[in-house]
Amino acid sequence: MKAQISTEPGGPETLRLVEMDDPHPKDNQVLLRIHATGVNYPDALIIRDLYQAKPPRPFAPGSEMAGEIVAVGKSVSGFAIGDRVIGMSDNGGFATHACLRPDQLIKIPADMPFDEAACFILTYGTSYHALKDRACLSEGETILILGAAGGVGVAAIELAKSMGARVIAAVSSEEKAQFCTEIGADLTLIYKRNMDREDQKAFSKQIKELAGPDGVDVVYDAVGGNYSEPAFRSLSWNGRFLVVGFPSGIPKMPLNLPLLKSAQILGVFWGAWTYHDPKGHAQNTQDLFELYSAGKLKPRITASFPLEKAAEALVLLESRKALGKIVVTMG
Structure with a gap:
């Protein structure tokens, strides 16, 4: 797998593109092949240690990703290889693969492009x-x-x-x-x-x-x-x-x-609310997908960067010149 890794606190210029072995999911995880990751303001904060979540380094920023499941842990139910999903985590999205728990996944409609899915839930x-x-x-x-x-x-x-x-x-x-x-x-x-x-x-x-x-x-x-x-x-x-x-x-x-x-x-x-009120979160998510299917919602993606240029995506975000959403794609 490839990933943009934060090894020290700092701005986008501190990210390093690395190649490593694909991760293996634990019994309660799936392995997600990431196709696209939405770029959000917390991604710029977390690499500076300015966000409420401070993961141990090294880590890849990126909290909102979309892709397909390529491996499933033996205790996972409700998800299977080939499922198209959104993954939500504090980090890990600026990479080609990530291991996530079922409670961090949301299945997406068959006709929803991965780039739009990666810019939707958050x-x-x-x-x-x-x-x-x-x-x-x-x-x-x-x-x-x-x-x-x-x-x-x-x-x-x-x-x-x-x-x-x-x-x-x-x-x-x-x-x-x-x-x-x-x-x-x-x-x-x-x-x-x-x-x-x-x-x-x-x-x-x-x-x-x-x-x-x-x-x-x-x-x-x-x-x-x-x-x-x-x-x-x-x-x-x-x-x-x-x-x-x-x-x-x-x-x-x-x-x-x-x-x-x-x-x-x-x-x-x-x-935090999604953890305190999972039923409310599930209902809101259902409402949002219905509005999307009805054509009332559509992520406005105005800039797309390959994984190799993910730092540039964060620079654009921080400039406050971006319109709508920015996405990083994995190729």
Whole structure:
């Protein structure tokens, strides 16, 4: 097998392409021949030792992979050689093979391409859990999505529209705004990078002008930093603020704001939730595949890299210039 290995903490430049013997699954594992791996923000954090999971080195980053089972441990049930599956793990995806447990696998529809499957569960699972289970988004409500052109942001646009909501997509460039409009956003808003206090006030005012006098019902914040407070100030009475991620930094929110608006700040930790509520996760996964089969969801893959250039995929991700999803393919 081949793999992009992290041997020391650092950025994408520290990854090393190595060749080694194919792994052998334990009794409770399957061996997955990986065809494609989605590139996600935690992959850039985990190689720097900045993610909550810190696997022992050496390891391959990559948490969301898709492929076919080529070997099955003797105590495994429910899966067989030849099954097409999505695999979820903290790491191991930037490789041609991986050993995974049955509880880390999800079977995929026969007509779902491996690259789309590798870019599906993490982003759509996160956004569906956020909108359905945490915010309880309702038909006719208005949602503001920060970082709307990224992987989870695009998923949030499609899911919010499928739930009958009005979507305001907030992004950092005209190109990203056009991209979100094509996906289905009703309105777009371009924000400045590195906002100062006056920029924050202007941003909040722009949101309210688009949303209307009552403000937005839900904020989906996948950006953090100086963007969070002005977005929160645009919330309506009883609004809900979803904390999804903070690539721009962890914000400091004045706690008088949720009091004055009777608003809720809701954390979204999809990965942990899947373990705490496996039945809910199974139902959400079924819902997502049904929406995919109905043509209402489609991973927007705008960049693909071979395994040999996986570091370049992470560099593109960290540049925040990527639209939709980035995938690494194994050939």
